[in-house]
Amino acid sequence: MIARALTIAGSDSGGGAGIQADLKTFQELGVFGMTAITAITAQNTLGVQGVYPLEIKALEQQITSVAEDIGIDAVKTGMLFDEERIRLVAEKIRHYNWDRVVVDPVMIAKGGASLLTDNSVDALINDLLPLATVATPNIPEAEAITGRSIKTMDERKKAAEDFLKMGVHSVVIKGGHDSGSDSTVDLYFDGKTYHYLEFPRVDTKNTHGTGCSFASAITAELAKGTPLAEAIQRAKEFIHLAIKYSLNIGGGHGPTHHGALRQYKEDNLEVGKTWQESVAAK
Ligand SMILES: Nc1ncnc2c1ncn2[C@@H]1O[C@H](COP(=O)(O)OP(=O)(O)O)[C@@H](O)[C@H]1O
Numbered sequence: 658m659i660a661r662a663l664t665i666a667g668s669d670s671g672g673g674a675g676i677q678a679d680l681k682t683f684q685e686l687g688v689f690g691m692t693a694i695t696a697i698t699a700q701n702t703l704g705v706q707g708v709y710p711l712e713i714k715a716l717e718q719q720i721t722s723v724a725e726d727i728g729i730d731a732v733k734t735g736m737l738f739d740e741e742r743i744r745l746v747a748e749k750i751r752h753y754n755w756d757r758v759v760v761d762p763v764m765i766a767k768g769g770a771s772l773l774t775d776n777s778v779d780a781l782i783n784d785l786l787p788l789a790t791v792a793t794p795n796i797p798e799a800e801a802i803t804g805r806s807i808k809t810m811d812e813r814k815k816a817a818e819d820f821l822k823m824g825v826h827s828v829v830i831k832g833g834h835d836s837g838s839d840s841t842v843d844l845y846f847d848g849k850t851y852h853y854l855e856f857p858r859v860d861t862k863n864t865h866g867t868g869c870s871f872a873s874a875i876t877a878e879l880a881k882g883t884p885l886a887e888a889i890q891r892a893k894e895f896i897h898l899a900i901k902y903s904l905n906i907g908g909g910h911g912p913t914h915h916g917a918l919r920q921y922k923e924d925n926l927e928v929g930k931t932w933q934e935s936v937a938a939k
Pocket residue numbers: 794795796831832833834841842843856857858859860861864866867868869871893896897900
């Protein structure tokens with residue numbers, strides 16, 4: 658049977674982040690994707706122009722509908738908008754005993770728009786994070802959740818330990834925002850060992866949706882039964898190629914190319930070029 662993954666997240670009309678990124682990632686990785694939409698955003702590569710939360714009953718019914726008929730092998734949470742929705746999602750995860758749970762604690766979009774209300778961090782910490790197989794904060798999110806300033810890798814390791822104390826099974830503190838270096842290092846801590854996932858930094862402005870796509874790639878792998886450490890490694894390879902061959906569309910931060918890993922395997926794309934340049938050169 659095909660592996661089944663559910664994303665509980667916001668809709669990005671621009672198609673680069675949110676449930677759109679998650680579904681594209683699930684499809685690329687051979688997983689059947691389902692959605693429970695928390696909020697609709699009017700968004701493009703320039704920023705977020707509007708945020709419209711769906712009523713709580715609509716969210717509840719979407720989760721119930723797919724859980725009780727189709728079934729869920731792994732679930733990912735992204736933009737949850739507020740504490741009421743966080744609590745509902747936590748209740749559903751507990752109710753269905755889901756144990757492959759990726760929590761991407763989305764707070765602020767790259768352009769600065771808030772995707773989570775200010776008073777929701779406590780609900781994230783107390784209700785949702787303890788249910789996470791893996792949490793995937795970026796550095797600003799890890800700072801907001803732990804209350805630490807994170808400038809060095811030592812500070813990141815301390816923050817990772819804080820996450821484990823909050824009850825998460827494991828955490829990846831992503832390094833995309835650590836822009837002062839030639840590489841991106843994501844720190845994965847499983848409670849015993851620190852793992853450093855290091856790839857060259859791609860010099861591009863087209864990074865819209867990187868966090869969503871990375872977390873949904875982990876979810877897809879978990880849904881297929883891939884062990885967690887390997888799922889994270891594969892997700893890092895997936896997102897690296899998606900950024901390397903990112904799409905230069907729109908006037909701002911273009912989206913990643915979710916088909917890059919597949920195209921790379923099929924067409925042996927050239928390293929260092931955008932996908933369009935690489936295809937054009939053939
Ligand atoms: N310019 C880049 N080059 C290579 N990898 C990147 C780049 N920017 C982000 N990443 C990777 O993309 C993933 C998402 O990270 P990040 O951008 O920090 O998340 P978010 O979108 O939540 O802010 C991580 O694996 C990170 O290392």
